[in-house]
Amino acid sequence: MSIAIEQLVEARLVAAAPRMTSIPATLHYDRRDPFAVRMTFPAPATLEGVEVCWTFARELLAAGLHGAEGHGDVRVRPYGFDRTVLEFHAPEGTAVVHVRSTEIRRFLRATGELVPAGLEHLQLDLDHELAELMRDAC
Numbered sequence: 001m002s003i004a005i006e007q008l009v010e011a012r013l014v015a016a017a018p019r020m021t022s023i024p025a026t027l028h029y030d031r032r033d034p035f036a037v038r039m040t041f042p043a044p045a046t047l048e049g050v051e052v053c054w055t056f057a058r059e060l061l062a063a064g065l066h067g068a069e070g071h072g073d074v075r076v077r078p079y080g081f082d083r084t085v086l087e088f089h090a091p092e093g094t095a096v097v098h099v100r101s102t103e104i105r106r107f108l109r110a111t112g113e114l115v116p117a118g119l120e121h122l123q124l125d126l127d128h129e130l131a132e133l134m135r136d137a138c
Contacts, residue, residue: 011097
């Protein structure tokens with residue numbers, strides 16, 4: 001069985017110009033980090049010209065399909081019939097992208113098949129993680 005899922009999505013960058021620019025993005029989920037998802041934007045799509053990756057809670061992404069969620073660096077909310085807005089807040093500024101909600105639902109279904117929601121804790125090896133922390137503390 002696979003331990004990770006990657007799904008390409010089309011993100012529409014909201015900018016001051018009236019036309020939204022489509023940029024490729026990748027949603028990534030790894031059962032070794034069962035509570036988190038990552039969204040990666042390729043270098044050509046970023047102001048800095050380097051790949052940018054945001055990590056946030058899978059639960060945030062799921063909840064944001066139904067209502068406004070998030071109070072920190074990443075915020076998610078539904079928009080219209082089949083769009084979801086993701087806001088990424090950084091000291092350099094804020095990026096706002098629209099993604100088709102169907103693409104997010106498909107990704108979340110795949111992550112749920114890999115690790116069902118509510119059972120993420122079963123993927124963690126707390127004894128191993130604690131041993132690693134203690135080893136690094138010495």
